[in-house]
Amino acid sequence: MIRLHHLNQSRSLRILWLLEELGEPYEITSHQRDANTYLAPASLKAVHPLGKSPVIEMDGQLYSESGAITELLIERFAPDRLRPAPDSTDYGHYLQWIDFAESSLMLPLMLELFTKKAGIHDNEFLNGYIDKEKTRLFKYLDAAVEGKSFIVGNQLSGADFMLSFDLMMLAKRKELANYPHIEHYALQLASLDSYQRAMRLEADYDETNRT
Known part of the structure; x- marks a missing residue:
C-alpha cells in the first residue's frame, strides 16, 4: 500500500493526480499549511527531515521530491502507459x-x-x-x-x-x-x-x- 503525505495547495497535487490515474491502492495522510505563515506544519517534519510534501511511503521506505516520486511510480506501475520507451x-x-x-x-x-x-x-x-x-x-x-x-x-x-x-x-x-x-x-x-x-x-x- 502506498501512503501519500499530502499538503494542501502544494506540489503534492502532482502525485495525487498521478495516483488517481494509476489506480493503485493508496491512502492519504493530510497535512495543512499554517494559516498565518502558509508554511508546512510540524507534522510533516515528523515524517521527513525536510518537512516538505509530497512524501510517499512505499515498501517500508520514504521517498520525497515530486519529480523523483513521479518517475518512481511510473516505472513501477505504468512504464508502458505513462512514459515513452527509453529507446525512443x-x-x-x-x-x-x-x-x-x-x-x-x-x-x-x-x-x-x-x-x-x-x-x-x-x-x-x-x-x-x-x-x-x-x-x-x-x-x-x-x-x-x-x-x-x-x-x-x-x-x-x-x-x-x-x-x-x-x-x-x-x-x-x-x-x-x-x-x-x-x-x-x-x-x-x-x-x-x-x-x-x-x-x-x-x-x-x-x-x-x-x-
Whole structure:
C-alpha cells in the first residue's frame, strides 16, 4: 500500500493526480499549511527531515521530491502507459520536460510569489528578471504545446503530471489568456477524469475551503 503525505495547495497535487490515474491502492495522510505563515506544519517534519510534501511511503521506505516520486511510480506501475520507451526519440524530451517543470519554469514563478509575499514591489532587478524570464519561458512552452493535448508523444506521461502544478499556478494568477496553446493544453489536462477526481480530493482535504 502506498501512503501519500499530502499538503494542501502544494506540489503534492502532482502525485495525487498521478495516483488517481494509476489506480493503485493508496491512502492519504493530510497535512495543512499554517494559516498565518502558509508554511508546512510540524507534522510533516515528523515524517521527513525536510518537512516538505509530497512524501510517499512505499515498501517500508520514504521517498520525497515530486519529480523523483513521479518517475518512481511510473516505472513501477505504468512504464508502458505513462512514459515513452527509453529507446525512443521521445524519451529524452520526456525527461527534459519533467525537469523543466521544476527548474526553469518554477524559478520565476516562485520568485514572483516570494517577492509579493515579502512586500517587495520596487526592486528593479528582481521585477525585470521575473518579467523577462516568464515571457521567454511562456513563449517557449506555448510553442511547444501548439496543436497538442499532451506535451510528449501525443500521450499522457509523467511530464504532464509535473507541468500540471505550474499550470495551476498560472491559471490561478490568470496568466494564460495571452498564451492560447498553453491554455488549451491546461484545459485538456483538466478535462481528464483522473485529474478531476484528484481536484475533488484536494478540495475535500483542504481545510482552507471550509473557513
